[in-house]
Amino acid sequence: LMYAGRLINLLVWLTLVYLAIKITPIHKWVFTLLALMPMTLAQAASLSADSFTIAISFLTIATILKYTFQTTKIGKKQIIALLLLTITLTLSKTGYFLILLLLLIIPQENFGNKMRKIVVLLSTLLTAITITGLWDYLLKIATPISTINQAQNNTVTHILIDPIHFTNILINTITSNFTFYLNSFVGCFGWLNSPLPLFMVFGYLSVLILVSLLDKNQLKIKTKQKIITMIPFSIISFLIFLAIYTTWGQISAYLIGGVQGRYFIPIAPMFFLIFYNNREKIVLKGKKINLSPKNLPLFIIIILSIYLSFSIFQIVTRFYMI
Secondary structure, eight states, X not given: XXXXXXXXXXXXXXXXXXXXXHHOSSOHHHHHHHHTSHHHHHHHTSSSTHHHHHHHHHHHHHHHHHHHHXXXXXXXXXXXXXXHHHHHHHHHOXXXXXXXXXXXXXXXXXXXXXHHHHHHHHHXXXXXXXXXXXXXXXXXXXXXXXXXXXXXXXXXXXXXXXXXXXXXXXXXXXXXHHHHHHHHHHOXXXXXXXXXXHHHHHHHHHHXXXXXXXXXXXXXXXXXXXXXXXXXXXHHHHHHHHHXXXXXXXXXXXXXXXXXXXXXXXXXXXXXXXXXXXXXXXXXXXEEEESOOTTHHHHXXXXXXXXXXXXXXXXXXXXXXX
């Protein structure tokens, strides 16, 4: 049953991510690199809810990007599709429904007029809030009140009374565990005790940024749209730390324990959009550098082959060899 569940999780993930890469009009190679990242694949074939969350988040972001750059108006079928994505995204992991704020980057002419855009945006957000409220209500009926509820009440009250103290805890947590977050974002297997070498982690992140700069077409993203993109990314990132703290944290704690880099994979495509550009060449110290390399796909395939082969080797030697 366990392996059947993992297999189905992988097949569903594969289908949704394939659709996301297919329909996104930009950053197809960035989506591919994020999807085939060692940590992403490890979650894709697990029984974790992260498998579906990553896939449905990628598909939602890709759909919104498609609506942003399409030349025709958004029709009823597309709005229904968006509402279905809203429901499934909300039910996978609640906080990620804020990805829907990315709808703000869609030009109002794609909706027909400003009022229609507002109606669609409010409809998706209200649908997400309603689903969240209904799910929480069902959970309260199905599960008795535990000590976790009391801990939540204590930490939330403490944040409201002393937000500066929580801010210090948040800063200490990020600065102290930043390397771990990067490691568990790119590749950290098992019980978080088999990470990829740090130089490989920074190497993969560098490749992601590089490909974000090079993976482009004739479509343009305005600076305003990039700023709007960072709003849901920043809010969700903050809520990840807040949710962990209010669920498991102690008021006397110096750090927020339990946050992992893999929690940021579902929203990663939004972050790398800030590097998207339309320049064919840049001038650096008097030299022209080509930003449209012909061998980009081959380069990405080689990088993925190296990283995934090493990951398989590390997993086999760590868990299957004495």
